[in-house]
Amino acid sequence: MSKSTQIPVTDIILNEDNPRQMSEDKFPRLIESLLVFPKMLKTRPMVLDENGVVLGGNMRTRALLWIKDATLQQLKERLEAQSKYKNMTEYEQKQLIEFWQSWQARPKVYVTYAEGYTEEEKREFVIKDNTSFGDWDWNELANNWEPMELEEWGLDCWQPDKVAEGGDNDGSTGSSSEAGKHGSLSDKFIAPPFTILDTRQGYWRQRKAMWRERIADFGESREGTLADGETNCMATINNGVSLLDPVMAEIVCRWFGIEGGTAFDCFAGDTVFGYVAATLGMSFTGIELREEQATLNNERVEGMCARYICDDGQNVGKHIAAGSQDLLFSCPPYYDLEVYSDKPNDASNQPTYEAFLDILENAFANAIDCLKQNRFAVIVVGDIRDKEGYYYDFVGDIKRMFKAHGMPLYNECIIVEPIGTLPQRVQRYMRNRKVGKCHQNVLVFYKGDIKAIPTTYNEITYASEDLAAFGMDNNDTAE
Template identity: 50%
Template sequence: MKTETIHLSQIQVNGANPRTIKNDKFEKLIRSILILPKMLELRPIVVDNTFTVLGGNMRLRALSAIAEMSPAEINTRLGECSGYAQKTEAERDLLRSHWEKWLDRPTAHVIKASELTDAEQREFIIKDNVGYGEWDMDALANEWDTEELVDWGLDLWEDKSDSESGNSSSSLPNSAPESSLFDRFVVPPFSILDTRKGYWQDRKKKWYDIIGDMGESRNDTLVTSLEIKYKDLYQRTREHRKELGISFKEYIEKYVPKEELEREQSKIVAQGVSILDPVMAEIVCRWFGFKNCQTFDCFAGDSVFGFVSAYLGNDFTGIELREQQASLNNERVADMTARYICDDGQNVAKHINPESQDLLFSCPPYFDLEKYSDLPNDASNQDSYEDFIQILKNAFTAAVGCLKNNRFAVICVGDVRDRKTGFYYDFCGDIKRIFKEAGVLLYNEIILVEQTASTALRAARYMETRKVAKTHQHILVFFKGNPKDIKKEYPKIEYTEEDMVQFEATETSSESETTENE
């Protein structure tokens, strides 16, 4: 058997081939061929002695569709292809030139299956389209770009019913649909969650459009470094400062007009305030809660978790120390099944009945990383780390008493350094110990990889003392009760046969999953 190149008109579509293709997938196939024509040489169309296709019907149809296009139409299609914008102008010229030349004489690479009997040819048509292999969904989620995979034709976390009707697969339903992995799990259910992925950012934007929470009551509490606080100005003035031989602080004091500084100041809310990620909030509710459950948080902060929880059909109670923040939150969740009580989180048991709640979620202060208020009982306003941890211990121990048996507690934390010594406090370890002493043990540990827009600015300064800029947080999942009862207490998630193919490989690996440490 050898590969030949013949005119497209010589090849006959096999009408008896039972394979079909939907319009959206056919368009993706066309784009896939246009952007990578070399693939056709590596995957020739298989034909019989009469040049009727045995394997490659869809490729032949796609090539026939391309042959009907004008050079201008092909250029337009190329512009829609994933990866085209990243190519150099020379690479684009080569692609355009290839297809202009091909249009003059449309050809295809074929290989004759002349040694196969009629029965073997019939068998080949089916076996050529059977996929025995399985995708490693963990590797796809963490090592590949989702938008590219979808553009290349791979089905991932999309809602099939939506994609067929042209709607976005990242809609935000009030309840999970029966047949959509994307809306049941939000993102691939693995131990590493990557907030940098396109599907995560798209869903996050939609949540923020709904919630509208930009942390108004905290102003710029998280931004302490001038280089990060005024990062655009820092970049623009680099050369000028180098010529003058002065620091950025001196430059601001001597050369930056008040009006310009005010313009830069207006950008701070968008880039500096720590707002809870709504996609993470949705994941917590969907993975570790259930329909119409009672949720609560003893360190509520902004309105994101309460809003998301209520939007998904749950009841939420948040304890928030700052009156202004609690008031703002209640405005945002007005007419929803969520409420915020202004009080110290250590007093959570005064407002919530014992063993009445189904899910505890909290993202407590990270000691002195972000100071929320000057209140003496504010955990972020303590003089020592020991006093800070004691407040958290008091609050979480009381919160555990409000949680029903056989329920989850999910705490989002990230380790912080001692400003004097530079060593980590082991904040994550302390949270684990607090819950263990309260009789609630660690069940899952998830790594939340974050956006790194300001990391480059921090990394250079950190590396002077060989510190590595941290770009992740820990989501610690605790369980109060007997894990053997989880199947009894939490509804079984039904899978279609297609779902099972995608998840079969990951079920085995999840049983032996080990906790990833820093």
């Protein structure tokens, strides 16, 4: 390779044999990415052969040719589509536009020449320059990078409706191999398997609506039990009650259940988890204290491989054999945030937080005995405040509880919930400087030898017929 030098962009010959292509919707994103970061052009020169034909940077050259002929209005429109430009000062925006106007008057780019390459080596270079052998650390991206920025830089974030499309492997767009791999994750995992789960995303909302329509559980049996409009357990507010999010239920079954296995919940509540688990081929047993709720649940799952038993969750061992279950999932009561009944053994109806915890620990200790070895328990919880306004550390208490009974914490996710009516309520909260809470915690515990997980659990797959069951496919748009 020679040292980089500048030549007019019009002197570059596009490589018409380059197999890397770019879709119409991604090409403007490449243009925008170049416009807001012109410094990159100097440190990432085009690679040409001795005849001036592009070996590396074909798409960038096309984008620069567009920029060369763009009007001032077109430049502004493309720049204004980028958050980086919007966050600039007025002076910085003016300087950037003036840079590109000056460049248009003398449109030169940095290039380097592949000297002494044979024709076969040129062909090899074209492919290898657009190939990535590495994998993105999606968890790192989710936690330390802004999705909007990643999208603008050309990396497809979690968008199930997007198909894998080509781009120029120049740092401005993601490689097609990576985009394809990432796109297929939506088929496998439903939502990105990161520590952050965002229920506000279009793909989540669309899937949730489809489940809701099928399940048709609107919390009729406990209308008006929810205090102060607060939510728990990935809740949808309906008739003054909180309902489990069915997409969360589906994720738990897919990620931590055994296909064709058994699942149970010692604080069953509504129908959602039992319905979802049975739909996905698992046999489900729920223990529900309130007779009217258990009866209603059984009516909804009639004909499915699911049953609800009316009893105290602390008695789960009387109905389920020890070491017989493949998955424990529960969203327990949040103390007195939502009082379900006036029964003396109702966890939500206890006079003290300590008495409430005693019931939960008895129930979960017995439930853990019902689990097989090398199995998961998934508990969805969120912290709650005492009467003075301080947090109890309910999440920490659940962690300590499970660890004391032989199931240490294995994963923890944060679920970001829809804002809903929080903006109205937070006006009142902030008088006491209480910030609005819009997340819950998913605690994943494991019983057994973690080295056995890869052999106990199959690789997650999500077949096209599963999508068809919801009347959707990979190309459905999640608005």
